[in-house]
Amino acid sequence: MITDILNWLQGLPQPALVGATGLLVFLECTIGLGFLAPGESGLLVAATTAHTVPRFLVLWAVVTVCATLGDSIGFGIGHRWGSRLRETKLIQQHGVEAWDRATGILQRRGVWAVFFARFLPVIRTLMPAAAGTSGLPFRKFLPAAFAGALCWSALHISLGVALGEAAKQIEGAFNTGGLIVLGVLVLAGLFFFRRWRKKRSRVEEKV
Structure with a gap:
């Protein structure tokens, strides 16, 4: 089904492609539909056509607004139904572990968890x-x-603009979310390594 949707996207004219991509991202960001709508994959497919500045900016604006609206609806659902959401059939079947991880990150990181969760599939x-x-x-x-x-x-x-058609193949072989998570982990590792080196240097200077 997802492959059919992505193939259908590739055949759309540019305005319809942008609108359909925004819709997929919107649906992915709304709890319950995120397990069905291939928003990230659809965005990567659409991005391969954003090779001019106007196309890039339009797609960027549409996707940003749609993702934010979807997140806002998801927030409203959570505010309305509370912890009962965890016991729903959908969460129990597809995302109990991810739900617990999301709530755990929220408790530790607060509002920063909302920002970084955007780069983590399912979460x-x-x-x-x-x-x-x-x-x-x-x-x-x-x-x-x-x-x-x-x-x-x-x-x-x-990423889609830089890789062009190859981005579609990469998306099929290795979800871009994994690439992003890997990149974030590498950067975080370098950051903490540098802090550790500086702290060690200060200790050696005092000695």
Whole structure:
């Protein structure tokens, strides 16, 4: 089914492609539909056509707005139904572990979890509802969700433009979310390694 959707996307004219991609991203960001809508894959396919500045900017704006709206609806669902969402058949069948991870990250990182969850497959679908359930104020959630959507969409579109047709094959072999997570982990490792080196140097100077 997902392959059929992606093949259908590739055959659309540019305006329809942008609109359909925005819709897929919107649906992916709404809890329950994220397990069905290939938003990330659809974005990568659409990004291979964004090879001019106007096309890039239009796709970026549409996807950012759609992702933020989807996250806002997910937040509202979580705020309305609370922790009962975890016991629903959908979560029990597809995402209990991801739901627990999302709530755990929220408890440790707060609003930053909303931003970084955007780059994690499955968790980004559940994080908005988990944030609504946690009692996080919407005025704090919205800027973080928007910033995450802005950076996530820019990264994926840039990747699609840079790789062109090869991006479609890479998406099939290795989900881009995995590439992004790997990159974030490498950068985090380098950051903490540098801090450790500086701290060690200070200790040696004192000795």
